[in-house]
Every structure is written in structure tokens, then in C-alpha cells.
Amino acid sequence: MRSLVETPAHALRKGKTMANRRILILDDDAAVGQTIQWLAESLGFAAEFATKPEEFFERLTSTSPDIIITDLVMPEIDGVAIMLLLAAQKCRAGIVIASGTDARVLDAAQRSAKEHDLLILGVISKPISREALRSLIGEGNADQLLVSHEEQTAISEKLEITASDLQRALDRHEFEVAYQPKIHCKSGAPEGFEALARWNHPDRGVLMPDDFIPVAEQSEAIDFLTSQIFDRSLQWFSEHFSQSNLKLSLNLSAKSLVDILFADKLSRLCRQYSVAQDRIVLELTESSAMGDPTLSLDLMTRFRLQGFHLSIDDFGTGFSSMVQLVRLPFSEIKIDKSFVMEAEQSEESRSVIRSIIELGHSLGLRVTAEGVETSKAFDYLNTLGCDLAQGYFIARPMGGEAALAWANQRA
Numbered sequence: 001m002r003s004l005v006e007t008p009a010h011a012l013r014k015g016k017t018m019a020n021r022r023i024l025i026l027d028d029d030a031a032v033g034q035t036i037q038w039l040a041e042s043l044g045f046a047a048e049f050a051t052k053p054e055e056f057f058e059r060l061t062s063t064s065p066d067i068i069i070t071d072l073v074m075p076e077i078d079g080v081a082i083m084l085l086l087a088a089q090k091c092r093a094g095i096v097i098a099s100g101t102d103a104r105v106l107d108a109a110q111r112s113a114k115e116h117d118l119l120i121l122g123v124i125s126k127p128i129s130r131e132a133l134r135s136l137i138g139e140g141n142a143d144q145l146l147v148s149h150e151e152q153t154a155i156s157e158k159l160e161i162t163a164s165d166l167q168r169a170l171d172r173h174e175f176e177v178a179y180q181p182k183i184h185c186k187s188g189a190p191e192g193f194e195a196l197a198r199w200n201h202p203d204r205g206v207l208m209p210d211d212f213i214p215v216a217e218q219s220e221a222i223d224f225l226t227s228q229i230f231d232r233s234l235q236w237f238s239e240h241f242s243q244s245n246l247k248l249s250l251n252l253s254a255k256s257l258v259d260i261l262f263a264d265k266l267s268r269l270c271r272q273y274s275v276a277q278d279r280i281v282l283e284l285t286e287s288s289a290m291g292d293p294t295l296s297l298d299l300m301t302r303f304r305l306q307g308f309h310l311s312i313d314d315f316g317t318g319f320s321s322m323v324q325l326v327r328l329p330f331s332e333i334k335i336d337k338s339f340v341m342e343a344e345q346s347e348e349s350r351s352v353i354r355s356i357i358e359l360g361h362s363l364g365l366r367v368t369a370e371g372v373e374t375s376k377a378f379d380y381l382n383t384l385g386c387d388l389a390q391g392y393f394i395a396r397p398m399g400g401e402a403a404l405a406w407a408n409q410r411a
Helices: 008-013 029-042 053-063 079-088 102-115 132-141 144-157 161-169 209-217 220-242 262-272 295-305 322-329 337-341 347-362 376-383 398-409
Strands: 022-026 045-049 067-071 094-099 119-125 175-186 190-201 205-207 247-251 280-285 308-314 333-337 367-368
Touching: 022 247, 029 045, 029 067, 029 132, 045 053, 045 295, 053 079, 067 079, 079 094, 079 102, 094 102, 094 132, 094 190, 102 262, 119 132, 119 247, 161 209, 161 220, 175 220, 175 398, 190 209, 190 398, 220 247, 220 262, 220 398, 247 262, 247 308, 262 295, 308 322, 308 347, 333 337, 333 347, 337 347, 337 376, 347 367, 347 376
Parallel strands: 022 045, 022 067, 067 094, 094 119, 190 247, 247 280, 280 308, 308 333, 333 367
Antiparallel strands: 175 190, 190 205
8 A cells, every 4th residue: 555645745756747646536426526527637637536435535545646626515424524534644635625615614624624734725616617726736836835745744753852852952052043024014124034943953954943842842941942042143133233223023932931030131132232122022922921921911011111022923813812912011913824824715814814903003003914925915914004024925034144135135
């Protein structure tokens, strides 16, 4: 039996052509399945369809498709149950959800699949047109997603990071900083950079924060890691932007919010590098403020009194966001990237974005949108009066020299 984990992107890297790229379709209506098959074949794919779940999974094993197109509403089993079974098999095919059901249900199904680490290429409402299908899977549109998803999954499955690994990395100064630009939506002028930790692992390459921050927070390593990242970021910022008005955003872990003197320590570090506190934005997720509400209130108030800005990150993803926003002295809201990235397809996400921007402005706060990956998303945010934006459309996170070059060019 061929492994589903290594089929789609593995085949693409071996030079699979469009003609031998395979699509498997699941739809209980044979006429619909046949139509989607013809559409896929007209785009140059090898395609087949199944109307029964048993037949679908048999063909899944025997053909190892690169892309799966599945309906949501079927008499024997629904599409969410299908995707749960695919996740249990660690399926790495790209998945297109096709259904005539309500758009909100389509969006919810898509989010559910992503939570189970499935690669969702997109959703299509029935009846499916050739152009809609081509926009998702045609002309290599899905290739990069398939490859990156497989590679990231392979890395994640191999990682077994321990506290000792982190301590050795800290001792060897293997952690580096990437800087992602933020710009003003209206003018396009640079606002500053967000400093993001990267682990330059000697054997595994560059690791992202999601790979090591949870382990660091469960050990004593988080304080040392925060100290290294802050020190390196402030040094770089001071060397290159001491005469500018740009700001530097730094991420704070909930585990760091237990020391009432933290604000004093950070102020001393800023003075050491001659960086004014009002040019520093401290980004905290709402969960960061939930451990000890009183201590959080005291510490964050001290941050503001000493000149630091405070940003509530990933706003809109937690149940107590509104409570935290009202009780704590934030100066900025960051709209979670999940809403921004889904805005083009989801009216619900657009409604959430509009509401957050209106809420932020009504409270006198600046609003930043992260996850801006297309010109359409950026233009939409601009029409709503969003203040700041960051994301791949503007610039990816980059090393210090590249970030300096970007700032000089932008200026």
C-alpha cells in the first residue's frame, strides 16, 4: 500500500506533469461526479469519481490522488466525517470542498478541516464552473501549496524538541530574528517592523515559533529566549533606525507576565540602546492577560506609564477578547490573520473585520490587519479605514540586512 503522506507534493517534486496529476471526486450524485470529472479532464488532469464512501476510500488507496474534491451533503456520510477520516489517515492531498449548502456551513467545514491539518485548496459552490475550478487547481495554482504543506508536515512529524535542546540552542545563540514590515494602509508608508523569532537549527534548518515556543513556555527557557530576542532586536533597531520614526513590535509570552518589574527591565534595555519606549509596541495575545488578571492589569498599566504601546494580538479568536480589550490599557488591535485570509471568500469574515475596525476606532485604538496576502485584501482593508497592515503581499519576514534594504527602498 502506498503511503498517503508522501504522495502529492512528493510526486510534484519528481516532475509530475498535469496529464498524470490525479483528481479523485466524491459525490453521491453520479451525474454531478461525472460533470466534475469532465471539467477536471478539460483542465488536463486525470480524474475519476466515486459515489459511495467505500469506493472512494478504495480508490484513495489505489490511486493516491494529488487533489480530492468532495461534496459535503451526502446520504450515507457527510463531508466533515469524510475529512475526519482523511485526517486520521494523514492524507496530504489538496482538498476542494464542493457543495450547494449555505456559505456559512462551507466556511465552517473549511475551518474544521484546517484544524485537523488537512490542506484545503478552497471551497466551490455548486453548480461548479470550469473557471471556478481552474482558479483553484489549474495551471499550477495548487503546486506550491502542496509542496510547502508536505514539507512542513514532514518537519513537524520529525520534531521532538526538549527543554535541553532549547537550552543548548540558547547557549550556542542559534536563535535569530526575522523582521516583517508593517505599513500604513492609506499611504503605503512604512510604520515599522515586527520582530519574529527563528531557530536556525543545525540539522533541521529554520524552525518557526510554533515548533519551539510551546516547549519554551513549559520550561524555564522562555525568559532566556525572550531576553535574547529583545536584546538582538533592539540592538539592530538602534543601529539602523535611531533617527527615524519607525516602530518595533516585540511579542510577549504569557509566561513573562509574572514579574511586576518587567517594565523597568525593558525600559533599562531601551535606554541601553537609546531607543525611546514610545517606539516599542508589545504584542500580547488575549490569553497572555488571563493568568493573573490583577497582575496583568498592574504590569500593563506600568508599561503604558513608561511609554510603551500595547497591542492585543489575534483579536477575535477568543471568547473573552472584549473583556480584555475594555479592562486593559491597549493602544492597538491586531485583527487575526484567519479573518483577513478568508475575507475574499467569506462574507462572515468581512463582517468581523468591519466590526473590529469600527470597534477599535470607537475606542481610540489603531487597528492592524495581519495575514494580508493579496492586493484585493489590502484594497478591502483600505476601504474600511484600517490603519496598518502586514502580510506576504507587503513583505515576508526577512533578515536584518534585507529588512534595512526594504526600508531604504520604501522610503
